[in-house]
Amino acid sequence: MADREIALMAHLLRRAGFGASRDEVEARVAQGYDNVVEELLNVGDAPGIDEDLMYRAYPSYFDKVAVETGQTEWVYRMINNRYQLQEKMSLFWHTIFCSGDNKVDNARTTTIQIDKFREQGMGNFQDLILMLSKDPAMLYYLDNIESHKTAVNENYGRELLELFSMGVGKDGELNYTEDDVKACARAFTGWNLAPTIPVFPYGRTPFEFRYDPADHDHEDKTFLGETGPWNGEDIIDIICKQPATARFIARKMYDFFVADEPPVPSWRQSQPRDLAAINTLEKAYFDSGYEIKAMLKALFTSDFFKSESVYYAKVKSPAEVVIGTLRMVGHHTSPQPGLFFVAMEPKYMGMDLLNPPTVEGWHTGAEWINSGTLIDRINFAAGLLGDTGLPGVKSIIGRLMDRSDSIPPEEFVDGCLDLTGPLTIAEETRSELVAHVQAGGELRHGTESERENFSQRTGEMLQFIATTSEFQFG
Amino acid sequence: MVTTNKDPVLAVFSLSGGNDFMNTVIPYTNPLYRDYRPTLAVAEDQVIPITDELAFHPAMGSLKKYWDEGKLAIILGVGYPHPSLSHFRSMDIWATCEPDELGLIGWLGSVIQEIDPKAENVLTGVNFGRGLPRSMAKDGVPVASVGDLSSYGLLTGIEETGQRDQALDLFGRMYSPVLGRGVVNDYIRRTGLEAMAGADILGTAPGKYSSTVEYGNSAVGGYLKDMVQVHNAGFGTRVLFTTAPYNIFDTHANQAVGHSNLLMDISTNIDCFMTDLREQHISDNVMLFFYSEFGRRAMDNGSGTDHGSGGVAFALGEHVKGGIYGEYPSLELGKLEDGGNLQHNVDFRCAYSTILERWMGMDAKPIVGGTYEQLDFL
Numbered sequence: 001m002a003d004r005e006i007a008l009m010a011h012l013l014r015r016a017g018f019g020a021s022r023d024e025v026e027a028r029v030a031q032g033y034d035n036v037v038e039e040l041l042n043v044g045d046a047p048g049i050d051e052d053l054m055y056r057a058y059p060s061y062f063d064k065v066a067v068e069t070g071q072t073e074w075v076y077r078m079i080n081n082r083y084q085l086q087e088k089m090s091l092f093w094h095t096i097f098c099s100g101d102n103k104v105d106n107a108r109t110t111t112i113q114i115d116k117f118r119e120q121g122m123g124n125f126q127d128l129i130l131m132l133s134k135d136p137a138m139l140y141y142l143d144n145i146e147s148h149k150t151a152v153n154e155n156y157g158r159e160l161l162e163l164f165s166m167g168v169g170k171d172g173e174l175n176y177t178e179d180d181v182k183a184c185a186r187a188f189t190g191w192n193l194a195p196t197i198p199v200f201p202y203g204r205t206p207f208e209f210r211y212d213p214a215d216h217d218h219e220d221k222t223f224l225g226e227t228g229p230w231n232g233e234d235i236i237d238i239i240c241k242q243p244a245t246a247r248f249i250a251r252k253m254y255d256f257f258v259a260d261e262p263p264v265p266s267w268r269q270s271q272p273r274d275l276a277a278i279n280t281l282e283k284a285y286f287d288s289g290y291e292i293k294a295m296l297k298a299l300f301t302s303d304f305f306k307s308e309s310v311y312y313a314k315v316k317s318p319a320e321v322v323i324g325t326l327r328m329v330g331h332h333t334s335p336q337p338g339l340f341f342v343a344m345e346p347k348y349m350g351m352d353l354l355n356p357p358t359v360e361g362w363h364t365g366a367e368w369i370n371s372g373t374l375i376d377r378i379n380f381a382a383g384l385l386g387d388t389g390l391p392g393v394k395s396i397i398g399r400l401m402d403r404s405d406s407i408p409p410e411e412f413v414d415g416c417l418d419l420t421g422p423l424t425i426a427e428e429t430r431s432e433l434v435a436h437v438q439a440g441g442e443l444r445h446g447t448e449s450e451r452e453n454f455s456q457r458t459g460e461m462l463q464f465i466a467t468t469s470e471f472q473f474g
Numbered sequence: 475m476v477t478t479n480k481d482p483v484l485a486v487f488s489l490s491g492g493n494d495f496m497n498t499v500i501p502y503t504n505p506l507y508r509d510y511r512p513t514l515a516v517a518e519d520q521v522i523p524i525t526d527e528l529a530f531h532p533a534m535g536s537l538k539k540y541w542d543e544g545k546l547a548i549i550l551g552v553g554y555p556h557p558s559l560s561h562f563r564s565m566d567i568w569a570t571c572e573p574d575e576l577g578l579i580g581w582l583g584s585v586i587q588e589i590d591p592k593a594e595n596v597l598t599g600v601n602f603g604r605g606l607p608r609s610m611a612k613d614g615v616p617v618a619s620v621g622d623l624s625s626y627g628l629l630t631g632i633e634e635t636g637q638r639d640q641a642l643d644l645f646g647r648m649y650s651p652v653l654g655r656g657v658v659n660d661y662i663r664r665t666g667l668e669a670m671a672g673a674d675i676l677g678t679a680p681g682k683y684s685s686t687v688e689y690g691n692s693a694v695g696g697y698l699k700d701m702v703q704v705h706n707a708g709f710g711t712r713v714l715f716t717t718a719p720y721n722i723f724d725t726h727a728n729q730a731v732g733h734s735n736l737l738m739d740i741s742t743n744i745d746c747f748m749t750d751l752r753e754q755h756i757s758d759n760v761m762l763f764f765y766s767e768f769g770r771r772a773m774d775n776g777s778g779t780d781h782g783s784g785g786v787a788f789a790l791g792e793h794v795k796g797g798i799y800g801e802y803p804s805l806e807l808g809k810l811e812d813g814g815n816l817q818h819n820v821d822f823r824c825a826y827s828t829i830l831e832r833w834m835g836m837d838a839k840p841i842v843g844g845t846y847e848q849l850d851f852l
Contacts, residue, residue, distance in 0.1 A: 102562030315658060348605040348619075355562065358576055366658045371596065371669035372606055372619045374662070375628055383631035426655055429648045436644055460637075467629065467645055469655075469662040 005029045007422050009036070011311050014474050015257050016040050016300060017084025018323040021330060021392050022399065022419050037300045040085040041122065041293050048081035057335030063108070067101040068340070070111035071353045075343035077118075078323045079332050085296070089121030090114055091319060092256050095364075097132050097164055098356040099141030106137075108206040110354050113137040125249065125290040126240045129165060133232055136193055136207035142359065149189050149217045157185025159359055166244040167251075169268025175244040176224060183221040187235045190216030240290050243282070250281035253295060258305055259313040260365040277304040312423070315365050316474035318349035318373070324474060325381045325466075328420065330392035345380055349373045369472065381466035385420070388459040396420070397458045401445045409437035416461045425470045433464055475835050476793045476852055478759040482833050485701055485714040486582065486609070487764040488568075489740065491723030492561060494733055494779050495769030495786045495816065499548060499802075502529045506805040514729055514774040524548075525798065533737040536745035537790075544796035547789040547851035549825055551803040553818025557768060557783035557811070561721060564767035569608035571823055571842045581826060582713050583612025584841045585834060589712050596672040597709045602697035602716040610715055618672050623700040624680055627673035646670065679707040687750040690742050693719050698747040706754050712834075723766055729778035740764070748790065761791035761833055761852075765822070771814045772805060784816035787825055789851050793833075799849045824849055 009029045013020040017040070020028070028036050054076060055061055061073040078087045094117060101110040113135050120128050132138055139145050139156070147153035158181045162168055166175045194210040221230045224238055239245055251272055255261035258277065262270050272278040280302060281295050288294030299305055316324065322345045326332055332339055346353055350373045356362055369377075387393060396419045400407060403415065413433045417423045437443070437457070445454045465471055476482070497514060500521050501507050508515045521529035524541055540546040554573050558564045570577025586599035593616050601607055601619045610617045620626045628645060632638040649666040683703045689695035697716040704711050718740065725733045744762065751757035769785035784803045803809070803816035811817050823842040830838035832852035839845055 100562075102566065103560060105560040105562065315662075344604070350606070352605075357578065366661050369662055369665055370606075371616055371665055371672060374665050375669050375673065376604075378628060378666075379630060382629055386631055432644060432647050436640075460641075463629065463632070464641070464644065464648075467641075468648060469659050469666065472662050473659075 003418075003422070005033075007308070007311065008033065008306060010422060011306075012036065012040075012300065013084070014320075014324065015088075015305075017088055018078055018320060019327050019474075021328065021395065023395065034301065037297065040083070040300070041297055043083045043086050043122070048083035048086060049077060054335060058339075064111050065107060067107040067110065067354050068344070070101075070107045070114070071347070072340050072343040073111070074114060074353060075323065075346075076332070076335075076339060078319065079326050080334075086118055086121065089292075089296075090117040091317075092252075093117040093121050093128070094353070095256070095356070095361045096252055097138065098359045098361045099135075099137045100355045101137075102355045104137045104140050106140075106207060107354075109137045109140070112206055114354070122293045122296065123291070125245075125285070125292055126236060128292070129160075129236050129239070130233065132164065133160070133188065133191060133236065134209040136209055139191060139193060139209065140207060144188055144191055145193050147185060147189050147191075149215050152182070152185050152189060152217070154181055154185040157181055157188055160184060160188075161239070163264070163359060163361075165239050165248060166242055167248040167264060167267050170244055170247050171271075172269060174268070175242070180223055183223040183230070184235050186217045186219075186221055187223070187230045188232045190214070191232055246282040246285040247278065249285060249292075249295065250278045253281060253299060254278060255364075257296075257299055259310045260315065263363065264360070274304055277302065280304075312470065312473040314474055315368050315472055317362070317364065317368060318346040318351035318377070319353065320474050321349060321377050321381060321472075322346050325384050328392050329384045329387065329390040330395070331384060331390050333391075345376070348376045349380075374472075377472065378467050381471065382463040385462035385466045386459045388455045393459060393462065396462065397455050400458060401451075401454065405446065406442055406444045409434050409443070412437055412443055413461065416458065416465060420462060420465050420471075423465065423468075423470055425465075425468050429468055429470075433461065436464070437461065475832050478793065480759045481712060482835070483705060483712050483714065483760045484582075484585070484829065484834060485705075485760060485762045486716075487698075487740075487744075487762060488565070488607075488609075488715075488717040489723050489736075489764060489766040490561070490565065490717050490719070491721035491725070491766070492564075492768045492770055492781055493723045493736075493766035493785065494725060494729065495782075495784065496772060497531055497729075497733060497779075498534070498737065499524075499550065499786050500529045500531060501527060501802055501805065503527050504805055510773045510805070512774065513776055514779065528798070528802065531734070531737050533734045534741045536741045540745075540748065540790055541796060545790060545792060545794050546796045547794050547849075548798050549787045549789070549820055549849065549851070550798060550800040551784045551816065551819040552765065552787045552800065552822050552825060553768065553784045554821055554823070555818075557815070557818065559768065559781040559783070561724065561767060561781075566608055568765070568767055568822060569611075571826070578611065580607070580609040580611040581841050582609045582715060583615045583617075585830070585836065586610065586615050586617070586713050587612055588836055588841075595710050596668060597675060597704075597711050599713040599715070600676075600704055600711050602700050602714070603719060607715055607717060610713070616668070616672070618676060620676060620700060620704075622696060623676065623703055627677050628670055642670070675709055676704065679703045679709075682707045683754075685750050685753055687746050687753060689746045689750075690739055692739050692743065694739055695743040695746065698743050699750070702747060702750045702754070702756075705751070705760060706756055725770070726775070726778040726780060729774070732778075744790065757792050761789060761794060761829070763825070763829060764788050764790075765825075769816055772810055772816060773814050782815040783811055784818040787822070789825070789829070793852065795851050797851070799851055820849070821846055828852055 009025050060069050064070045081087045104110050142156040143153045144156040161176050169175050190212045192212050194208040197205045284295045284298035400415050444450045502521045520532045523529040567573045569580050571581050590598040596616045599617045604621045629641050649663045683706050689699045701714045765787035766785050768783055770779035770782040800820040823846040826842050827838035827846045828848040830836045
């Protein structure tokens with residue numbers, strides 16, 4: 001099997017999912033790249049995990065009283081959902097359509113939103129944004145429940161345009177005016193919540209959407225040049241046909257799946273990193289009638305995605321560090337104790353899932369890294385990769401042993417880098433690692449004690465790889 | 475402003491989850507207290523009276539001596555206008571002093587920056603616990619977060635010391651500047667070296683410390699002990715922060731036992747903290763401020779209490795003027811907010827302003843976002 005094919009498939013599985021073991025990468029290469037893309041895009045009817053098994057092991061996931069329970073369940077799904085792109089898309093929309101349990105304070109309501117991203121995340125953008133506009137967590141988070149016919153609250157109306165669909169501007173122009181924001185907000189008056197059963201003392205009843213026609217502003221509104229008695233659905237219809245919307249989603253997608261883009265507030269002035277790529281995605285958006293799946297297919301089968309220049313061009317998000325490492329070493333692939341503590345790790349690394357810092361979402365790229373989070377990222381990955389009892393690590397040791405009776409230091413280091421990536425590191429770093437292996441003597445695995453030594457030194461080498469600056473990229 | 479032998483150090487401890495004010499400082503002579511708390515009222519013969527009207531919960535016996543010494547200030551009815559009953563929102567308000575908008579700058583982040591504007595000492599502010607607390611968050615302000623001082627650092631999973639030293643040595647060489655690998659890669663390498671430097675310094679703290687004090691075996695005990703060790707080591711740390719983890723003060727159910735255990739845990743460990751500082755002769759320049767994001771409902775729910783508003787905060791230290799500050803909120807039904815919550819009568823920013831101006835010697839106004847009346851506990 002050609003190394004290039006392995007590297008490309010590993011890249012696809014890191015971006016369209018949370019990475020995979022070498023066994024899976026090889027099996028996928030045998031399947032053929034385009035077939036794998038099709039499989040990723042087409043989610044089956046049955047859930048991608050054994051939900052009965054999960055609920056039996058973790059009954060609290062049924063009725064999520066605490067936000068930590070929702071975070072833990074999501075982490076379990078991200079590790080184990082065989083439709084990996086489904087989970088990646090849930091995360092994608094969560095980083096854009098931000099609402100946080102720190103304000104909603106109703107973990108079931110917050111997690112139901114994520115369930116909807118999972119179900120509809122690869123569907124039609126118009127349906128998705130209509131769902132979002134009726135989503136109770138969002139209505140509460142952005143105060144649309146406080147927006148009334150006689151007293152309009154512009155919070156949701158503004159963010160829908162600025163952060164969820166069009167962005168402030170493109171090609172140096174503004175995409176909408178303050179009057180458009182007001183019209184948009186008026187159109188969503190009456191989009192509200194049904195009265196809720198008090199949440200105390202014990203339970204949390206999920207919030208439910210209710211449209212109240214008596215609280216809706218039925219007058220004419222002019223929105224992006226079109227005048228009529230617009231309701232929310234009409235506004236969404238107008239938003240979806242804007243070139244600005246196609247541009248916005250395309251850049252978000254490129255940023256998430258291909259390479260880090262500058263932050264959204266600068267998009268009015270800054271051109272995309274790869275304008276031709278963005279144009280390809282915009283075309284897929286309009287040609288398909290706003291289908292996200294069509295955009296994803298165009299993206300994953302494009303030359304700009306397959307280009308080696310974008311391999312490892314993104315700083316991994318904390319979710320990618322945690323889930324990616326767990327999948328690499330094959331840990332928590334079935335219910336077992338300790339999942340809660342693993343699921344809190346993204347928070348320690350600066351990504352408190354279900355609690356984005358603001359409606360703008362997390363600042364990504366290099367901003368994931370500071371002296372505190374880097375220690376957590378390194379220790380977490382090194383701790384798991386150094387555990388020679390874990391199935392993924394055992395498999396790496398086995399593959400290295402299969403190469404020859406005695407493996408030279410350079411080949412050993414390169415083998416470890418290959419099986420944890422394939423990852424390329426700075427030549428200076430590689431020489432340090434080779435020198436370290438040389439100092440430790442010959443690597444053989446003929447006798448029991450040699451095998452013991454071989455395993456231990458492989459675990460150590462994998463730990464070193466987890467500490468490299470290159471390992472922080474995905 | 476208070477004069478200390480060395481630069482003043484501020485330790486802040488958040489009792490996360492919403493500590494039940496009425497069962498912490500108990501209005502034990504008020505008949506309404508017993509009316510509202512058929513399940514949870516503490517019997518009059520068990521409370522620890524501190525005035526004719528107020529008493530500590532029986533589990534807080536170890537803090538009584540600081541009250542008697544006049545070193546413990548109690549700020550009653552602390553809160554802010556239009557209280558939020560959401561834990562996270564309310565914690566954020568206490569952390570950022572932004573009650574109306576979502577703030578991103580932590581008040582202690584600003585304090586650290588004021589002390590060390592160029593971030594020359596990576597240990598000016600240290601958090602005890604995992605992750606970066608919102609109270610300390612500010613762009614350009616490095617904060618070390620220490621889960622457990624005895625095992626803090628890089629590659630702590632490697633147990634064998636010689637092997638770990640070798641690994642750290644290799645790490646240092648791998649992270650030494652290799653230019654031309656891209657801006658982000660260079661940034662990560664710089665950050666790695668900074669992290670290692672901070673961890674190296676912190677790692678020396680346990681070796682400089684020995685004590686006869688036995689802290690309680692809990693997360694809080696561990697954090698407070700680590701605080702003393704870092705202060706004792708003299709790294710120039712001026713802001714210490716910790717949180718009781720897991721929102722544990724959120725006592726909706728089974729509060730009688732649960733809350734008592736929590737108060738026992740924090741009281742004995744705060745006593746250990748203070749005793750330890752005195753044993754090391756380093757208590758003069760430390761002040762501990764502890765608070766919770768809100769109090770709880772006046773009426774119990776048959777098992778616990780629900781989220782409320784007005785709460786209580788404490789200041790403890792050699793230079794603190796012990797006593798009661800603020801008034802106990804009225805328990806009269808008509809004076810309760812939203813049918814059952816104690817009204818706040820002291821803004822938490824009054825307490826912050828007092829600490830900043832009179833203890834840290836700083837202009838409080840830009841940090842707390844306005845001018846607030848100072849209290850006289852310092």
